[in-house]
Amino acid sequence: MPAILLLAALLLAGCSTTPQVPPGEEPEEAIFSASRLLRSDVKSPVDVYDPLEGFNRGMYEFNYGFDKYFFLPVVSGYKAITPEPAQQGVHNFFNNLLDLKTLINQIFQLKPGPALETVSRLGWNTTLGVFGLFDVATRFDIPRHLEDFGQTLGHYGAGPGPYLVLPLLGPSNLRDGAGLVVDSLLFSAIDPLRIEGRPQRQIVYYTLNAIDQRAHIDFQYHQTGSLFEYDLVRMLYETKRQLEIEK
Numbered sequence: 001m002p003a004i005l006l007l008a009a010l011l012l013a014g015c016s017t018t019p020q021v022p023p024g025e026e027p028e029e030a031i032f033s034a035s036r037l038l039r040s041d042v043k044s045p046v047d048v049y050d051p052l053e054g055f056n057r058g059m060y061e062f063n064y065g066f067d068k069y070f071f072l073p074v075v076s077g078y079k080a081i082t083p084e085p086a087q088q089g090v091h092n093f094f095n096n097l098l099d100l101k102t103l104i105n106q107i108f109q110l111k112p113g114p115a116l117e118t119v120s121r122l123g124w125n126t127t128l129g130v131f132g133l134f135d136v137a138t139r140f141d142i143p144r145h146l147e148d149f150g151q152t153l154g155h156y157g158a159g160p161g162p163y164l165v166l167p168l169l170g171p172s173n174l175r176d177g178a179g180l181v182v183d184s185l186l187f188s189a190i191d192p193l194r195i196e197g198r199p200q201r202q203i204v205y206y207t208l209n210a211i212d213q214r215a216h217i218d219f220q221y222h223q224t225g226s227l228f229e230y231d232l233v234r235m236l237y238e239t240k241r242q243l244e245i246e247k
Contacts, residue, residue: 056165064221089133096125096132105147109155150179154245171237
């Protein structure tokens, strides 16, 4: 979701101003216009299966309120009291754990080359990088991949299903929502941090992880005043997920 919201911020910023066009001349297409971001087989920005649009729009507004009046103030406080090197260390730590999820799904998708690169990243960052606090693998030019079970399902031909806006988590769809559940169950089964059955540790882990993710997203709901923000975020999500599956 972070990449989706960042793309949405760029797109909405591009749509928020309209340049003056001299009479008789055709306006130039915006750099971040919907037609440039859409795949050729998508006919319009609203060409997304969204039978629950009423519910989804309501959830979008709920997420806006939660983000503006609760979560963003918490994130601002976190940034204010946490030195930047410590913030980066926390971010690296969670990215290292995310690489574990990527590795599992690379194995499911039978991608041996990328899987070996992810194994190498995990090895270097967990050891020399002190349990992931330092991203030494990137300094060694080892590429980072991102995979999840939603992509695995798509890799084997599962369609996205209806579009969904999840509480607090934002844009998704039926396939990716199911994938999120599977990824969570797999992480709990592996339990690399030994937090299962220890509620206090789980609260600390999931709270800090959520704060770290939000701290690295520039997007803010309704920041441009666009009437089409919901439609654009929806289109961007579905398009980006399809590109991630096809890569």
